[in-house]
Amino acid sequence: MASYVFMKVLESSARRYDAGINMLSLGQSEEVKREIVKNYITVGDKVLEIGCGTGTLAVLCAEKSALVTGFDVSLGMLDIARKKIEESNLTDRIELKHMGAVEMDKAFDDETFHKIVSTLFLSELYSDEQKYVLREAYRVLKPGGLIIIADEIKPQSLARRILQLLIRIPLVAITYILTQTSTRPLKDIRNLLAEAGFEIIYQKKSRLDFFGLYVARKGYPKWDSKNPSEQP
Amino acid sequence: MGFKESLRTAVGTLFRLLPLSAEPGLRVFGHPDDRSPVFLTANFDLTVKRVARYLRDLDCYLLVAPTGGINVWCAAKGGNLTAHSVISVVKTSGISNKVTNRTLILPQLAAPGVDIRLVRQETGWRCKFGPVYARDIPEYAASRFKKTDGMRRVKWPLVDRLDVGIGVFFPVFLLILVILAVFLRAWLAEFAVLGPGLFLLMYGFYPFIPGRAGWHKLLFLEALLGVGLLCYILLVADQSRYARDLLLMAMGLVAVIGIDFGGVTPFYKSDLDPLLDKLGLKRIGPVDFGERAKIIGGKIVLNQTTCTGCGICYDVCPTGVYEIEKNGDKTAVIKSPELCEACEACVLQCPKGALAFETRSRT
CATH class of the missing domain: 3.30.70.20 (Alpha-Beta Plaits)
Structure with missing residues (x-):
C-alpha cells in the first residue's frame, strides 16, 4: 500500500482515480471495501463515510440496503461519486456532503449512525485532526455502534519500517513535486481509537503490515451513581 | 539541534522550492496563561523553526496551521494557507479552552490567502495581522501589539538574498552538475566554480545591478557579458577558444540563475508568468500563468x-x-x-x- 501516496496525484485527476488506485494498491482498495461491507454492514444501517472520495464504498454499502451519508472535501471526487450513485440508482439511499473533516461538529447530531467507515483517509490528516475526527466519530455514533477503519499503517518491525521508507521515498518525492502534498502511514491507530473512547474488537494487517483494518466499538454508557445526569 | 533537525534544515534550505512539513498543531512558549497572545504560522519546517527562535523568550502560544509544508506567503498566494487551514488548527488544537481572549495574530503575509471574516464566523476568533517578519515579534509584543511601518514592509537584505537564492539555484546547479558529470566531464570543474561564483555575485550585488525590474537587471548583465565577448573577439590578438566558451557559459549561467530575478524578490513582480503566458504556456497543472499574467499586468x-x-x-x-x-x-x-x-x-x-x-x- 505504499503506492497510496500516488493517490494524491490521482486525486488531481479525479476521473482516473478509481482505476488507478485499484491498480496501484494491487486490488487492495477494492478488496478491503468488499470485506467491510460483507462483514460489518447490515440491512437498514445508518452509515457515515468519512472521506468518501469517489463513492465506491458508499455504493457498496447502499447496495446492501444501508442508508449512507458520505462527505469529502474534494468537489472533483464528489462529482464522480454523484455520477456513480445515479448510475446505480441509489440516490435515495446515499446523501453526499461537501465539507472538511473539522466541520463534523456542526454537521451531525449526537448518536446518529450505526456504523462509521473510513478508508485511506485518516493518514491524510495531521495528528490533531485525527484525534478530532475520532472524537467526533465517537460522538455521532450510536452506543454499541462500530467504526471501521482501513488505512496505511507503520509496521512494527524495524526491518519492515525501513523497507516501507525505501519504497515510499521515491513516491513521496514524485507526489511532492506534482501536488505538494503528502501522507503519512498511521503510527498508533490503536491508541488513537482508545483515546477517543473506542474499544477495538478486531484488527487485521496485510501487505507486509503496510496496511491495516481496524474495527472498534462505542460501548454502552455505564450507570454512574455519582453523576446520574449522564444516564441517557 | 539534533542531527535529524539539522539535516531537515539543510534540505529545506537547499531545496526550498519543495515543501517540507512540520507537524501542524499547538506549540507552547514560556509559561503562558489564559490571557497570553496566540500567534499563527505556516507548517513549512524552516518557517516554524525561525518563528520559534523569536518566540523563545515570550510567554505565548503558536498555532502551526496545515499549509502542506509551504511557507506563509507562497501558501497564502497558492491557496494552501486559507481560512480553512486556520479554522482547522483553531478547532483541533483546543486553543479556545486555553485562553479567554479571541484574537489570533497572523503573519501579515498571510493576508493574500486568509479570509478573516470566514474564520470569525466559523470559530469566533478575530484575526489581526502582525509583523511581516518573525524577528519583529518580540518588539511588537513589547509595544503592546502596535505595528510600525517598518514591520509592515518586506525587505531584501543580503542574508535573505543568499538564503532564497540558494534554494532557487541549488536544484538547477545540481541537475546541470550531474548532466555534465555524465556527458561533458571537461567542463565540470569550470561549471562547479563559475556557477556558485556567479550566483554569489548576482545575488550578493543584487541592489547594485542597474535596472528597476528583475529582467532589466538580467538584460544588463547579459549585455555586459555580450559586450565583453564581442570586445574579446574583436580586440584580443592571441585568442583562445577556451576563454570564449567560458564567456558563453557565463552568459548561459546568468540566464539560468536569474530566470525569475524579479519573482524571487519580495518587491518585484514575477517576470516569468507574463513570459510563459506570451510563449503560449497558459497553465501547468493548477498554476494558471495566464490568469497571473493578467493580474501582474x-x-x-x-x-x-x-x-x-x-x-x-x-x-x-x-x-x-x-x-x-x-x-x-x-x-x-x-x-x-x-x-x-x-x-x-x-x-x-x-x-x-x-x-x-x-x-x-x-x-
Whole structure:
C-alpha cells in the first residue's frame, strides 16, 4: 500500500482515480471495501463515510440496503461519486456532503449512525485532526455502534519500517513535486481509537503490515451513581 | 539541534522550492496563561523553526496551521494557507479552552490567502495581522501589539538574498552538475566554480545591478557579458577558444540563475508568468500563468465612494502603496502605485470590496 501516496496525484485527476488506485494498491482498495461491507454492514444501517472520495464504498454499502451519508472535501471526487450513485440508482439511499473533516461538529447530531467507515483517509490528516475526527466519530455514533477503519499503517518491525521508507521515498518525492502534498502511514491507530473512547474488537494487517483494518466499538454508557445526569 | 533537525534544515534550505512539513498543531512558549497572545504560522519546517527562535523568550502560544509544508506567503498566494487551514488548527488544537481572549495574530503575509471574516464566523476568533517578519515579534509584543511601518514592509537584505537564492539555484546547479558529470566531464570543474561564483555575485550585488525590474537587471548583465565577448573577439590578438566558451557559459549561467530575478524578490513582480503566458504556456497543472499574467499586468484601482478608510489595505500592504488621508472623510489613497507587486492582499481583505485589479484586456 505504499503506492497510496500516488493517490494524491490521482486525486488531481479525479476521473482516473478509481482505476488507478485499484491498480496501484494491487486490488487492495477494492478488496478491503468488499470485506467491510460483507462483514460489518447490515440491512437498514445508518452509515457515515468519512472521506468518501469517489463513492465506491458508499455504493457498496447502499447496495446492501444501508442508508449512507458520505462527505469529502474534494468537489472533483464528489462529482464522480454523484455520477456513480445515479448510475446505480441509489440516490435515495446515499446523501453526499461537501465539507472538511473539522466541520463534523456542526454537521451531525449526537448518536446518529450505526456504523462509521473510513478508508485511506485518516493518514491524510495531521495528528490533531485525527484525534478530532475520532472524537467526533465517537460522538455521532450510536452506543454499541462500530467504526471501521482501513488505512496505511507503520509496521512494527524495524526491518519492515525501513523497507516501507525505501519504497515510499521515491513516491513521496514524485507526489511532492506534482501536488505538494503528502501522507503519512498511521503510527498508533490503536491508541488513537482508545483515546477517543473506542474499544477495538478486531484488527487485521496485510501487505507486509503496510496496511491495516481496524474495527472498534462505542460501548454502552455505564450507570454512574455519582453523576446520574449522564444516564441517557 | 539534533542531527535529524539539522539535516531537515539543510534540505529545506537547499531545496526550498519543495515543501517540507512540520507537524501542524499547538506549540507552547514560556509559561503562558489564559490571557497570553496566540500567534499563527505556516507548517513549512524552516518557517516554524525561525518563528520559534523569536518566540523563545515570550510567554505565548503558536498555532502551526496545515499549509502542506509551504511557507506563509507562497501558501497564502497558492491557496494552501486559507481560512480553512486556520479554522482547522483553531478547532483541533483546543486553543479556545486555553485562553479567554479571541484574537489570533497572523503573519501579515498571510493576508493574500486568509479570509478573516470566514474564520470569525466559523470559530469566533478575530484575526489581526502582525509583523511581516518573525524577528519583529518580540518588539511588537513589547509595544503592546502596535505595528510600525517598518514591520509592515518586506525587505531584501543580503542574508535573505543568499538564503532564497540558494534554494532557487541549488536544484538547477545540481541537475546541470550531474548532466555534465555524465556527458561533458571537461567542463565540470569550470561549471562547479563559475556557477556558485556567479550566483554569489548576482545575488550578493543584487541592489547594485542597474535596472528597476528583475529582467532589466538580467538584460544588463547579459549585455555586459555580450559586450565583453564581442570586445574579446574583436580586440584580443592571441585568442583562445577556451576563454570564449567560458564567456558563453557565463552568459548561459546568468540566464539560468536569474530566470525569475524579479519573482524571487519580495518587491518585484514575477517576470516569468507574463513570459510563459506570451510563449503560449497558459497553465501547468493548477498554476494558471495566464490568469497571473493578467493580474501582474493590471493596475490596482480603488472605489473612493465605498471606501470607509478602515485602513486594512494600509495595514496589509507589504510595499507601502497606500496612505490613509486623515482630514475630513477618511479614505484610503493609492499613493505609490508603482510599488504594487500584485499580491492582492488588500483586494481580499477590504471589507467593502472597494479594491480590484483592473486587468488590461489583451488583444
